[in-house]
């Protein structure tokens with residue numbers, strides 16, 4: 001099996017790809033080929049950074065020591081159940097479901113914390129999602145997040161049909 005990039009290499013690949021993309025987008029905007037609002041650019045960048053540094057597919061190793069868990073500091077412990085739940089380079093490394101599992105996992109933790117706060121202090125003000133949800137701002141979030149994830153998978157040599165093929169077997173190693 002070919003060696004799989006370490007967390008550091010994944011970060012460098014994603015940063016390099018972002019630089020190329022940002023330069024391209026800036027050029028296209030200057031040439032008036034593309035209209036990107038500052039809010040859209042910010043959302044894309046934030047989601048891309050979160051996907052690269054905080055929500056890496058390699059969190060499936062969070063039962064042990066892994067770069068993406070370290071970025072969470074003490075909160076890294078929250079990812080241990082995720083690491084135990086998902087085998088390394090299994091569903092966590094699939095193209096559509098994989099990134100979704102980590103979003104849902106974060107949503108679950110946020111819901112648990114919010115529920116706990118509601119329970120302990122029923123009158124505490126909680127931030128809410130602004131309604132209606134603006135797709136013009138959600139789309140760049142999803143795009144940035146998924147792109148960061150897909151670059152990781154490409155660097156890992158994981159194909160888009162990963163997990164869908166028959167006779168798919170767990171790949172071991174980092």
Ligand SMILES: [Zn+2]
Nearest residue numbers: 057058152156
């Ligand atoms: Zn990986």
